[in-house]
Amino acid sequence: MSTTDKTLLWMTLTLLGGVLVLGLGAVWLNIERMDMAYDLRKMEKRLDQKEDLAVKLTVERNNLVSPYQLKRLARQHSLGVAAPGQIRRIASTQ
Numbered sequence: 001m002s003t004t005d006k007t008l009l010w011m012t013l014t015l016l017g018g019v020l021v022l023g024l025g026a027v028w029l030n031i032e033r034m035d036m037a038y039d040l041r042k043m044e045k046r047l048d049q050k051e052d053l054a055v056k057l058t059v060e061r062n063n064l065v066s067p068y069q070l071k072r073l074a075r076q077h078s079l080g081v082a083a084p085g086q087i088r089r090i091a092s093t094q
Contacts, residue, residue: 002011063069074080
């Protein structure tokens, strides 16, 4: 084998090695991209669930503090309007 043939062989092997490394790098990046997309989808789903829960809790809070509900609870516990002298105000000591 001549020196030119050896040089050509080493260049070919080097190029093939480079192509192999670049191909494996591209596959690895694609796997990482898919993992990130999966994680993003999971986080979006969790965010949607939390937003739904926040809406439900807001509706429940509005239901619990509605005047009708408060009047019903006051009657249930025998509560009424405070008579004069029952409420005392304490000045803050700041």
